[in-house]
Amino acid sequence: MSPVKPFDVPNFFPALPEMFLLAGACVLLIADLFVKQERRGLTFALAQVVLAGCAGLTAFVLVSTEGALLYTFSNLFVADVMSHVLKLVAYVAVSVTLVYSHQYLADRGLLKGEFVSLLLFALLGMMIMMSANSFLTLYLGLELLSLCLYSMVALNRDSATSTEAAMKYFVLGALASGLLLYGMSMIYGATGTLEITAVAKKVGTLAALTSERTFLVFGLVFVVCGLAFKLGVVPFHMWIPDVYHGSPTAVTLVIGSAPKLAAFAMAVRLLVNGLLDLAVDWQPMLAILAVASMAIGNITAIAQTNLKRMLAYSTIAHMGFMLLGLLSGVVGGNWLNAGEAYASAMFYTIVYVLTTLGSFGTLLFLSHKGFECETLDDLKGLNRRNPWYAFVVLVLMFSLAGVPPTAGFYAKFSVLSATVAAGQVALAVVAVLFSLIGAFFYLRIVKLMYFDEPRDAAPAPVQADMGTLLTVNGLAVLALGLYPHPLMALCYNAIRNL
Helix, strand or coil, X not given: CCCEECCCCCCCHHHHHHHHHHHHHHHHHHHHHHCCHHHCHHHHHHHHHHHHHHHHHHHHHHHHHCCCEEEECCCCEEECHHHHHHHHHHHHHHHHHHHHHHHHHHHCCCCCHHHHHHHHHHHHHHHHHHCEXXXXXXXXXXHHHHHHHHHHHCCCCCCHHHHHHHHHHHHHHHHHXXXXXXXXXXXXXXXXXXXXXXXXXXXXXXXXXHHHHHHHHHHHHXXXXXXXXXXXXXXXXXXXXXXXXXXXXXXXXXXHCHHHHHHHHHHHHHHHHHCHHHHHHHHHHHHHHHHHHHHHHHHHHHCCCEHHHHHHHHHHHHHHHHHHHHCCCCECCECCCHHHHHHHHHHHHHHHHHHHHHHHHHHHHHCECCECCCEHHHHCCHHHHCHHHHHXXXXXXXXXXXXXXXXXXXXXXXXXXXXXXXXXXXXXXHHHHHHHHHHHHHHHHHHHHHHCCCCCCCCCCCCHHHHHHHHHHHHHHHHXXXXXXXXXXXXXXXXXXX
């Protein structure tokens, strides 16, 4: 394990990417005032430059410190391998989102600087969550992310559906934030500290005392509820279908991709970094959430004819599957399985984000001015209209279904292996059964593309930049299925470094 290098005095080096992003977002916010509508693409290009700068600084911090743990801002902020890896994936996700969204927003008169600015500030919130070493830092990052997403959902102010979705998201999000904050306050009351590493030490001592353990578990219940909402798992899933459906597809892509990385980081920071000695209490909670999510998500998705709602229920099911990895790390106080289990959950989250980018990117790619690709019928006969992009969609659907040799198969296999190694054979069997049920609605899309008559005989419109990126996205999902070990090794190293 790399040596821990705490700082006794403020040192801003570990937070260089966050500082650069904040400065870049503020500059873009001001510069956009002077950019005319017909040159709005310049704002998107500058955002890509900012993301490239953040990626360079993150890689520089990682390489120059050799993966050491770096604490700064009075131990409120930590830079470790896990945070660096998740940030790099988040940069890729946001960069891809900008490319996929550009033409869609332009066709609908939504190509505004607000979208780019809110997206960059949302990314800043995600980065703060990924590097949080305090309940305070974690909550501030979460609120920054959430407020940006609420605003983005309501970006199309002329749409009653978008406004309704934003209101639902805001009200339920505020309730979930309150639950999370209440749970954190209970744990703070028991431990007397907000610093996550210090909480872990206190919990290790207090968990042996019956009265104190009861108080901690009481707070833990609220923390898990807050986490469950941010992940979108049952029974805290009610916002996902309406928000996914009501938002412009470009915003749905934002919500369904990079924030999942931040939610995973939040779960690891709270449950693994802070409350691992209470694993025997939160593991059964996650087991219930996982099974319920896989059941409701996969079964309800079968009845959907709207692609965005179908992918929303797919998200619920996949987040439930990811929870299997998180709950399989500690078995009867034995931590030997922790590295493989948490690494598999991290790998699963990254693969899911990459696949989601391609899935919603396909909807944006096939949409054009005056037409929204949202229903199953819109994909009928795609193979006859454009065989190559039909193949890309096939790869993405196979990955979501867990069909070899795609990355989704290896991701599910690694999680199931960790679950079986933890002795949770019944959970693994249940997960396989629900995955088989879920495969139906993914394969139904393949059937529509290859065996049904197209509604429109004209060739599918091709946008060069989007088409190229969509191809790379699909091939990356395939390549990660064929050669998953480098990414899995990186995830394992990130978890071991915690």
